[in-house]
Amino acid sequence: MILIIGGAYQGKLDYAKETYGLKDDEIFDCAEANDNGDWPSIDLKAKAFNHFERYILACTREGIEAAGHVEASLEELKDKIILADDVTQGVVPMDKLERAWREETGRSLVILGKEAEKVIRVFCGIPYEIKGSGKY
Numbered sequence: 650m651i652l653i654i655g656g657a658y659q660g661k662l663d664y665a666k667e668t669y670g671l672k673d674d675e676i677f678d679c680a681e682a683n684d685n686g687d688w689p690s691i692d693l694k695a696k697a698f699n700h701f702e703r704y705i706l707a708c709t710r711e712g713i714e715a716a717g718h719v720e721a722s723l724e725e726l727k728d729k730i731i732l733a734d735d736v737t738q739g740v741v742p743m744d745k746l747e748r749a750w751r752e753e754t755g756r757s758l759v760i761l762g763k764e765a766e767k768v769i770r771v772f773c774g775i776p777y778e779i780k781g782s783g784k785y
């Protein structure tokens with residue numbers, strides 16, 4: 650598994666496409682699939698998941714402990730590329746749902762980060778490998 654994290658609009662998707670040769674039809678967009686209030690969904694046939702934090706938000710809205718679900722799905726995620734906006738930093742939201750989402754995202758990213766062979770943070774379009782071979 651490869652985990653790519655960073656702030657919104659920092660170039661994570663462009664980096665993943667360029668580095669791993671991903672095509673648009675190989676990427677499942679969790680924001681598009683989960684922002685309309687449908688049941689939390691993810692297509693495990695995809696090679697990569699973009700906006701994984703939005704899948705976690707959909708789980709949180711439904712009262713599903715996303716971190717537990719992620720942990721139970723590790724075997725299915727082992728060959729995937731997961732891209733997530735880091736929503737765990739900054740001012741703590743006053744809204745209860747947003748705080749819960751932030752916590753679940755943090756817990757889920759910890760689980761994914763431990764299992765990932767590589768963890769890469771992208772900031773200003775520049776990748777920094779946090780875990781892995783040390784090269785980027």
